Amino acid sequence: MAERVSDLAGALVAEALRRGFEEAAALVWRSKSVMVKMFNSEISVVQRWSSLTVSLYLAKEGRIMVSTIHPSSIEKAGAIVERAVKVASQLKPSMLYAPLPEPAKVEPLPGLADKSVIDAMSEPEPLAEAMLSEADSLGVERAAGAITLSLSERGLATSKGVKLEEEATGVEAYLRAFIGEASGQWAVGSRRLRPEELRRVARTAAELASQAKGEAKHVEPGTYDVVLSPMVVGNLMNLVGMMAGALAVMMGNSIFARVQPGSKVAAEKFTLVDDPRTSELLGSTAFDDEGLPTASKPIIEGGVLRTLLHNSKTAAKMQAKSTGNAGWIYPHAWTLSVKPGDATLDEMIREVKRGVVITNNWYTRLQNYVEGIFSTIARDAAFYVENGEIKHPVTRIRIADRLPKLLSNIELLGKELYDISWWEVSPAVRAPYILARQINISRPFE
Amino acid sequence: MHEDLLQRCVDEALKLGASYAEARFHRHIGSSMFTRNGELIGYGESIREGVGIRVIVNGALGFSASNSLSWESLREAVAEAVKLARSHAKLMKRPVELADARLGKAKYEALCLKPLDSMGPEEKIAVLAEIWERVKGAVKEAKVMTLTANYSEDVEEKTVVNSDGALVVSRVPRVTVGYNFVLLHPQKGTLQRRFEFGGSGGLEQLGRWKPAEHAEEEAVRLEKVLLGGVEPPKEPVDVIVGSEIVGLIVHESCGHPSEADRILGREAAQAGMSFIKPGMLGQRIGSEHATVIDDPTIPGSYGFYLYDDEGVPARARYLYKNGVINEHLHNRWTAKLFGVESNAAARAMDHNSEPIIRMANTYFAPGDHTFEELVEDVKLGVYMRSYMEWNIDDIRWGQRYVGLEAYLIENGELTKPVRNPALEITTGAFYSKVDAAGKELRFYPGSCGKGEPMQGVPVWFGGPDVRLRNVKLGVVA
Numbered sequence: 001m002a003e004r005v006s007d008l009a010g011a012l013v014a015e016a017l018r019r020g021f022e023e024a025a026a027l028v029w030r031s032k033s034v035m036v037k038m039f040n041s042e043i044s045v046v047q048r049w050s051s052l053t054v055s056l057y058l059a060k061e062g063r064i065m066v067s068t069i070h071p072s073s074i075e076k077a078g079a080i081v082e083r084a085v086k087v088a089s090q091l092k093p094s095m096l097y098a099p100l101p102e103p104a105k106v107e108p109l110p111g112l113a114d115k116s117v118i119d120a121m122s123e124p125e126p127l128a129e130a131m132l133s134e135a136d137s138l139g140v141e142r143a144a145g146a147i148t149l150s151l152s153e154r155g156l157a158t159s160k161g162v163k164l165e166e167e168a169t170g171v172e173a174y175l176r177a178f179i180g181e182a183s184g185q186w187a188v189g190s191r192r193l194r195p196e197e198l199r200r201v202a203r204t205a206a207e208l209a210s211q212a213k214g215e216a217k218h219v220e221p222g223t224y225d226v227v228l229s230p231m232v233v234g235n236l237m238n239l240v241g242m243m244a245g246a247l248a249v250m251m252g253n254s255i256f257a258r259v260q261p262g263s264k265v266a267a268e269k270f271t272l273v274d275d276p277r278t279s280e281l282l283g284s285t286a287f288d289d290e291g292l293p294t295a296s297k298p299i300i301e302g303g304v305l306r307t308l309l310h311n312s313k314t315a316a317k318m319q320a321k322s323t324g325n326a327g328w329i330y331p332h333a334w335t336l337s338v339k340p341g342d343a344t345l346d347e348m349i350r351e352v353k354r355g356v357v358i359t360n361n362w363y364t365r366l367q368n369y370v371e372g373i374f375s376t377i378a379r380d381a382a383f384y385v386e387n388g389e390i391k392h393p394v395t396r397i398r399i400a401d402r403l404p405k406l407l408s409n410i411e412l413l414g415k416e417l418y419d420i421s422w423w424e425v426s427p428a429v430r431a432p433y434i435l436a437r438q439i440n441i442s443r444p445f446e
Numbered sequence: 447m448h449e450d451l452l453q454r455c456v457d458e459a460l461k462l463g464a465s466y467a468e469a470r471f472h473r474h475i476g477s478s479m480f481t482r483n484g485e486l487i488g489y490g491e492s493i494r495e496g497v498g499i500r501v502i503v504n505g506a507l508g509f510s511a512s513n514s515l516s517w518e519s520l521r522e523a524v525a526e527a528v529k530l531a532r533s534h535a536k537l538m539k540r541p542v543e544l545a546d547a548r549l550g551k552a553k554y555e556a557l558c559l560k561p562l563d564s565m566g567p568e569e570k571i572a573v574l575a576e577i578w579e580r581v582k583g584a585v586k587e588a589k590v591m592t593l594t595a596n597y598s599e600d601v602e603e604k605t606v607v608n609s610d611g612a613l614v615v616s617r618v619p620r621v622t623v624g625y626n627f628v629l630l631h632p633q634k635g636t637l638q639r640r641f642e643f644g645g646s647g648g649l650e651q652l653g654r655w656k657p658a659e660h661a662e663e664e665a666v667r668l669e670k671v672l673l674g675g676v677e678p679p680k681e682p683v684d685v686i687v688g689s690e691i692v693g694l695i696v697h698e699s700c701g702h703p704s705e706a707d708r709i710l711g712r713e714a715a716q717a718g719m720s721f722i723k724p725g726m727l728g729q730r731i732g733s734e735h736a737t738v739i740d741d742p743t744i745p746g747s748y749g750f751y752l753y754d755d756e757g758v759p760a761r762a763r764y765l766y767k768n769g770v771i772n773e774h775l776h777n778r779w780t781a782k783l784f785g786v787e788s789n790a791a792a793r794a795m796d797h798n799s800e801p802i803i804r805m806a807n808t809y810f811a812p813g814d815h816t817f818e819e820l821v822e823d824v825k826l827g828v829y830m831r832s833y834m835e836w837n838i839d840d841i842r843w844g845q846r847y848v849g850l851e852a853y854l855i856e857n858g859e860l861t862k863p864v865r866n867p868a869l870e871i872t873t874g875a876f877y878s879k880v881d882a883a884g885k886e887l888r889f890y891p892g893s894c895g896k897g898e899p900m901q902g903v904p905v906w907f908g909g910p911d912v913r914l915r916n917v918k919l920g921v922v923a
Binding site for chain 2: 038039070093176253362368375
């Protein structure tokens, strides 16, 4: 039987202390995953990985080092400690240094591992076939996508006496369906495998592609009301979640760099939660990389910035408390949830006098992180709405505006939530549709 | 040292029924450090190594990887790849086949004139600290709100063996230095700049880059943009697109759409597709000045290689030639489907990744104009020297670049700074409107993302300054 990952981590911590480091932490992941990639409605490749990953945090006299290795054996991971001894003496103390925290009680999070994921890993092709045939049955000409199933053990030990481990499974599936030039895409991410959810992904992608049939027209640049799907909300919330990391704030990569917790940063209806304690969400976990318990808590609540995301180091630097979001260096969100509203998608569309529905997006980039000046490109089905009705598909549009304005102009949130994870949404986000007023839309010069 | 082991993997796969097998030992050893306002935040090291196995069985592709180098683990990985391929072979409508290719038996390395270990971490951190010192002292009215700087180095070693006879051993060291600063003025707000240097080779590159000097000069110029930048003209004007932006444009709107796997739809659900369809070779895409080349063999380049991960010898690829779609980027699979030879575009990020079609060093071919000549007959226009925000749609047709350092051109001279001009343009319009290119070719590094799982590979983007006639610029909201 394989050695427990927390024991492997503990051995590495002991080795680091023996070699003269004052503090050490080790994370060991042992994971298996399988991915089925599809295109032109067939499987293009099936890939399987089995890996061991080790991360080490080492500290001495305020000097800190982090090493990440994919060792060919656990003994090789020990060798990196030896190398670190030499390097550490050449470093200056880190401006971010704070001691690792004392152990705190961690309530295990039940339900992180789903046996049906583990069972499906040996033969994932039928899941892909089911998605493709669902799309096919709805008249899709071709479809592309991917399904990834994973099982990961994560073990943590620190020189403060922390020794923790947990096992978690993961499912990520997405499909892009095409009918002529029209396309629709949808995705799901979860700790649990529900084959009906995968079929729903295929069905939604196919239905969107079907709705987007017909001549897609341009809309003139200007301000429009925008109805954003959970796919789009997920992508933009990744950005907000990243910017809530305290180190991102310190590094000038955040719209929160010039505001304090307690400030109004979004519409009153808007609440965004870092949600690691909801076990079915991909990314959920009971403990952070310093061994502190995680907590589901609002980053923005009722439009007000409640907290940045901290590890012990950023917390010490900013006179705050750790929020259980370590990263030894970078604190980060685990998984995000947007609080639902009470609207249906149809009700949102009926509220729009002149606007667009954007069902998917990609390539979000910023001109200025502090101001939140950004643009993102609508992809797949998008529609022009006039006087509460969808008029026609639209093509080649961007949202080009300021993130704080978009957050402030949210007017309605959908009552139904979707768990989204794909190429452009990671970490996973549980999100509804939203309606935001008067957002700038641009299009290219021909 | 791994050759025998890899050959054994290939033989085992053939024995198990594979018609093609490839085993690649792939190792990255790297370190990185980053600072904020001149002070060290953290130092990191990373080692990734293992073997990636790719096979074709009954016309289907299987891939597996192991980071254990024991024969027991590798044999298991081979069996797994064969099993994966065999199990979905029955679902294949069109079997995967590879084009014939002349494969290499070779060993090469990118030279380090000044080895990576010839400077200790302390000296490398000092390079970053100097960037802060110089930028801090460069601005007069604005404040540097924050400046982070990073250094990283990586040595990539590979041995590729396949059942068609390739045996290629390579070693490529790479170095990057980057910075990110925010200038703040109480009335004018903020302006943010990110920039990176990168190439293959050793620490001799630091002497060429002079990162602190570069950052200082940029800060001086960008403060003027922050304090006095005006809106770009609303009517269509001539635009001189700076080399830094031209490099990115050709990467996004020529290199990516020229990837043959994307043209076939293999990346449709991730990195997207291409406006280029099979059969479009020979079609006009731009003016006679528009020639775009992707060349992995440029010495010192960030995307340097001499053989791809299928063992095919690399060469320069003329993707657009004098305004005409001339050649796509191929691996052996797409080459077979297109009835051509592979031009060596198969690259894998690491041992865990399947080789897919990638760019290397993509650049707009230089012309014959000096910068002064480009500017002198522009009555009213904008020169966009650098950018922050950019993106492009997934067929690589509609793209947007927002200028950071930019200037108004009036009667043949640069006059006032311009704030955030947005060049949002179709690929066809961009290449068609080029009427002159500068003679000075410059390159910029990047990590290009593609694939599932996402693979980031080092590339250079390059080009001279180019001039576009009569383009409408947008204004940032």
